[in-house]
Amino acid sequence: MRYLMTALTTETTPAPDEKLFVEMAAFVEEMTAAGILLATGGLAPQGVRVVSHGDELTVTDGPFTEAREAVAGFALVEVASQEEAIELARRFRRIVGDGESVLQQVFGP
């Protein structure tokens, strides 16, 4: 089963430093080689919002979320159980420090 893991920055999330980048790169590399990590990436704080209402389509330029709850990155993982996904999140959070991750099962493709 697949889970989408999104990482939210909070007020106490530390700014990334060199050590974090090195550890994160190694973690990503290992998880990719193990086939657990299918896709991952960081998200730009700005973006475009597209809202549809009936026939009407509104396009708004961002940023549009409070900085402290913005989604900063995502990872799509292939796991055997929700507990495995939690274990991966645990490792991830150990590298990035304070903050919040949300895990949601992905259906499809």
Added chain:
Amino acid sequence: MSGESGARGGKAAAPTPPGAATPPGTEVHTTDVHAAVSAVWRLESARIVAALVRIVRDVGAAEELAQDAMVAALEQWPATGVPNNPAAWLTTIAKRRAVDRIRREQREERKQAELARERDRGEPVQPADEVGEVGDGDAGDESADVLRLLLLTCHPALPPQARIALTLRLLAGLTPDEIARALLLDTTTVTRRIADGKRILAHQRVDFSAAPAAEEVSERIGAALEVVYLVFNEGYAATSGEDLIRPELCLTALRLGRLLARLAPREPEAHALVALMELQASRQAARTGPDGEPVQLHEQNRGRWDPLLIRRGFEAMLRARDLLAGDRPGPPGPYLLQAAIAVCHAQARTDEDTDWTQIAALYQALSHLLPTPVVQLNRAVAVGRAEGPQAGLDLLDSLRLDPTLQDYHLLPSVRADLLQRLGRTTEARSEFRRAAGLTRNDAERAFLLRRAEALSRTEPRGGADAQGGDGSIGRQLGQAADEFLAGTGWGAATRRSYAQTMHRLCAGLGATAPLDEVTADQVARVFRAAWGAAAPATWNRHRATLRSFAAWAGQDALADAVPRRATDAARVAAPTSAPGTLGGGRAPSQAALPREVLRSLLRDPAIPARDRLLWRVLHESGATVTAVLALNVQDVDLPHDRARSGRSFICWRPATTSHVAQLAGGRTSGPLFLSARRPAPARTPADAADLCPQTGRRRLSYERAEYQFKQATRQLDPAGVGFTLRLLRTGR
């Protein structure tokens, strides 16, 4: 592995020792602890067990220590919460216990030595060296440990089933329960396979101090790849049970395959296997329809193929090809060829776009490396697409004599497809039905029957295609056989024997095959495949039935290609007939045996296990009483839940296998079902094969088996006679 420090926190995140007050890392409910432990275990067991194996130098001991560490986690985590770094916690505990164990063993040895010396000389003993050099094992190369462990669990000295069980247990971190569920076995069987495997491994000489040499890896990796692919296939093409795909098993195999490719990065076949599995797994969602029925490749919705997995498959394929082009030049191996075929499919946007010529060429190359009937079968499919159905059919017909394919459902199913494309609808329909009768998978059986039905709808029964060349309405083989068997004037034994022959003919030719179109050659083919290896008397008995049937049906020529065989006079024994069973006495009741009654009989501890097992096998296999009683211990194929009977198999349900194993006990040959006592000297059987070399008991006779069943069922029979064993097979 470069990712080590990042993934596990390395030395920086030192694990909390057990017993110390650990602040809960996360709010995990105690009920979730079990799941959390097993999740960590699946991700980490390979490394932990591998390190332990290096420390204690014994796979069995390492597994026990690892198990102890898991138990410790299950005991402590509910109170302390899941530690911040659970993997490191488990590793530390396990290694600590390993060191304790070694110290204990060394102390024991010292104590023994001291005692010996004191007794000999009465001198005090110098304290021996401490175990300092054992360390906690961090000095070693972790991936070398895991690779060594993987080569061990796939050791050629192990039977294949033990390799699978041990690999799943030690490298994939599955419990015996989980393995049993995944492979549709019972836990006892799995536990026994693991224990057997560990015992065999204990006797292998293994160098635990150095990383496996490159040549050793190249030599032995084939066995490891095979285990991984077997696991994958068991998940991807579930051979039995209700589900067609067991995704969790596929995931396990994929993980093992990627692990192997990481550990042996210079082996092209390791990458090729990963590519093959990724590409096959990419079709998983499209392979089954809404009701769980299989959807064939050419009908699959390619939009549902998983692009992520396809991309990863291509990447792995490129790595394999790069190795062959550079570092490791050589001809492509079997996994690379199969992966290349999968690539062809993945690259085709529609079924029509598929490069079948290329695929047929790849299968031809593959058939040189893997000259198996199954590869030939696939080649026939590809040739059928590349050069037309007749070319495929020609290739297929050369396979029909292969006894290993006699009961393989894909042969008639592929044939049916080709026949349908040639417009030979009647033959196609009967081949579909034959295939349905042979498959063990419920979803597939339903699917095949539906395809046969669909053909019936387009051309209704008795329509144009059922007519013979001269315009007369053709009769089907199955109908004719039924009418023939319904003939009166035969004793029960004769009818049973006749039914056996006709059943085989119908299974081999398809019950719906028009009788007019059955040829003597086809009949001879069935005879050779079914009874070619049987005793001449058996052959001649079936031949006699065939001749009666042919004469009765007015098609005497049918038996022309089945010659009589010279018999060995010594083997022809006068048939015995015990009073009150088959011969005289009251006729056995023909009333049906209700299912619940049978179930309670099978569980009745007052009845000997041997008899209950016999009834079970008869009931589940539908095989004849004679055939089941004729089984020898060496015919039994526990891993596949079946036993060889002549050229075919008697199959039972997986749950029955452990009972068969119990009955066989430690015996390696002789009859499976034995009488309770040794025979009197005068009743020693003429044929040594009917005597157990270990116990000296003789084969259980039909008469005795029948008697026991009647005794057990007499109370249940309204007529008070008791039921006959044959009800077990027919009352299914």
